[in-house]
Amino acid sequence: MHKIFRLFAVLFFLIPGLCQAQKPSDFLPEKPGKWSYSSNIKSRGNEAVNFNKNLAVLAEWFHQNVSILTNPTGFDLKACTYGTWDDNYKQKQSSYAHRAEIDFEFQLFYSKGGKWVIEPPHFAVGINDTETAHGSNFGGYDGFKIQGDDPKLEKALSDAILKISEFFCVFELEKEIVPGIRLYKNGSLVVFNPNRPDYWIPVTVKEVIQEMMNYWKIKPGDKEVYNYFEAAYNKMSEEELNSQAYFGSDDAIIDVWGKPEGLKIMRFNPEYWNRNIPRSAIQYITMYAKEQTETEMEESYKNNGHPNYPLILPNSFNKEKLLTLIEK
Numbered sequence: 001m002h003k004i005f006r007l008f009a010v011l012f013f014l015i016p017g018l019c020q021a022q023k024p025s026d027f028l029p030e031k032p033g034k035w036s037y038s039s040n041i042k043s044r045g046n047e048a049v050n051f052n053k054n055l056a057v058l059a060e061w062f063h064q065n066v067s068i069l070t071n072p073t074g075f076d077l078k079a080c081t082y083g084t085w086d087d088n089y090k091q092k093q094s095s096y097a098h099r100a101e102i103d104f105e106f107q108l109f110y111s112k113g114g115k116w117v118i119e120p121p122h123f124a125v126g127i128n129d130t131e132t133a134h135g136s137n138f139g140g141y142d143g144f145k146i147q148g149d150d151p152k153l154e155k156a157l158s159d160a161i162l163k164i165s166e167f168f169c170v171f172e173l174e175k176e177i178v179p180g181i182r183l184y185k186n187g188s189l190v191v192f193n194p195n196r197p198d199y200w201i202p203v204t205v206k207e208v209i210q211e212m213m214n215y216w217k218i219k220p221g222d223k224e225v226y227n228y229f230e231a232a233y234n235k236m237s238e239e240e241l242n243s244q245a246y247f248g249s250d251d252a253i254i255d256v257w258g259k260p261e262g263l264k265i266m267r268f269n270p271e272y273w274n275r276n277i278p279r280s281a282i283q284y285i286t287m288y289a290k291e292q293t294e295t296e297m298e299e300s301y302k303n304n305g306h307p308n309y310p311l312i313l314p315n316s317f318n319k320e321k322l323l324t325l326i327e328k
Contacts, residue, residue, distance in 0.1 A: 027306050028109040033072035035063055041083040041100065051098045051280035055081045055127065058282060058325055059102055062125075066317045068309065069104065075309070076115060078105040084129065091162055094268035097128035098279050106309040123310040126286035130268040133188040133286035134200070135169030135247075153218055160215040167208055169247045169263040170200060180323045187290030189314065191322045192272070192283075199272040199284065203265055206241040208256045209233050229254065274327070281327035289314035 037059050043049045059079045063069050069077055084099050104123045108116045126132040171186040179194040192199055209229065216226035232254050233241075243258030245265035250257075256265065273283060292300075292311050300308040 026111055027074060028111050029074040029306070031074060031109045033074065033076040033107075033109070035069065035072055035077045035079070037063070037079040037081075039081040041081055047098070047278060047280050050278060051100070052081070054280055054282055055100055055102065058125075058127070061325060062102075062104070065321060066313060068313060068316060074108060074307075075120075076107040076109075078107055079103070080105070089131075092130070092166060093270050094130045094166060096270065096273040096275060096279060097281060097283050099126070099128040099130070101126055101129065104313065108306055121306075121308070121310050123313045124287065127282055128284050129286060130284075131168070133184070133190050134266070135171060135186070135263055137165050137168045156218050157215070160211070160218055163211045164215060166267045167203060167211075167245075167265055168267065170266050171263060178320050178323070180326070181319055183289060183291075187288050189287050189289035189319070191285040191319075191326060193274075193326050193328065195328075196274065197269055197271045199269055200266040201269040202244045203267055204242050205236065205245045205256055205258045208245045208265060209236075209241075209254070212254075212256075277327055282325055283327055285322060285325060287314060289319070291315060 037056065039052050039055060041048065041052055041055070043052050059081065063079070069079075080103050082101050082103065084101060089095050089099065102125045104125075106116075106121045106123075108120060110116065131137055171184045171188065174183045174185045176182050180192055182190045182192075184190070190199070209232070213226060213229050213233065216222050216229055219226075232249075232251075236258075240258035244260070245256050246259060246262045247255055247265055248257055248259065248262035249255050274281075277283075288310075290311065292308075292315060297308065297312070300311065
């Protein structure tokens with residue numbers, strides 16, 4: 001029996017890039033750099049064109065409001081937008097607005113010439129992305145395998161995995177900076193419209209386990225696993241089944257229980273979206289903004305051999321101004 005879920009504390013868009021061991025003298029921290037912006041999203045139709053325009057405005061907002069981006073020094077700043085609006089995401093109940101990611105790459109200048117262009121330190125901003133800012137989405141489930149599964153099961157398996165992937169673990173709230181901006185204990189910052197319904201809503205133990213059982217029931221070769229989940233389900237009282245779901249279990253296999261221990265399991269609320277405005281509108285922003293002390297910054301410089309720009313960036317501007325970027 002293998003472990004079904006694993007909790008990852010670091011989100012993909014939060015990874016600041018490779019931390020190569022370099023000495024401070026290997027870089028030119030005072031050399032003036034330049035800003036550039038491009039989009040990797042191909043515009044097809046008015047909606048896509050408008051989305052690209054909105055993303056360009058957002059990128060330029062960072063350019064004008066974050067000093068290290070306004071006047072790059074020690075690096076060229078390459079900002080690029082990537083689309084993450086795929087067929088799988090479109091099928092999710094939580095999807096509505098187009099989603100994307102803006103990467104700010106810090107291409108540091110080398111003292112011997114050239115600059116760091118292969119996976120340089122970078123900072124990412126998630127746009128309308130319901131799969132960021134929390135813990136991990138549940139994983140560990142095999143999809144349809146052409147060589148091993150009945151072709152008739154492909155849609156059923158895909159649908160079952162899609163429903164399970166709607167669930168995720170949520171880190172505790174560290175503080176609400178202002179209504180519409182929240183910082184979580186893993187360093188995730190969420191910018192949203194506070195006049196809308198909550199963007200994350202709780203789920204019950206019953207909801208989570210039933211979706212797991214639906215998946216394992218479809219796979220004829222995994223009846224033993226289904227029986228294990230069913231037995232665990234039957235042992236739970238109605239009170240626990242109807243309780244808020246938390247990540248954890250005594251067997252470290254089911255990893256869902258009603259004890260108020262561990263991280264809450266939640267899902268994105270489809271009612272958060274304002275569906276009266278275009279999908280191209282920016283309604284939800286996420287980023288990594290863990291606050292750093294001066295000592296931590298100095299230690300980071302010592303370890304990396306250069307300033308940790310991905311951590312400096314989110315702490316070098318007034319976060320309250322981010323609310324102006326959210327479409328009302």
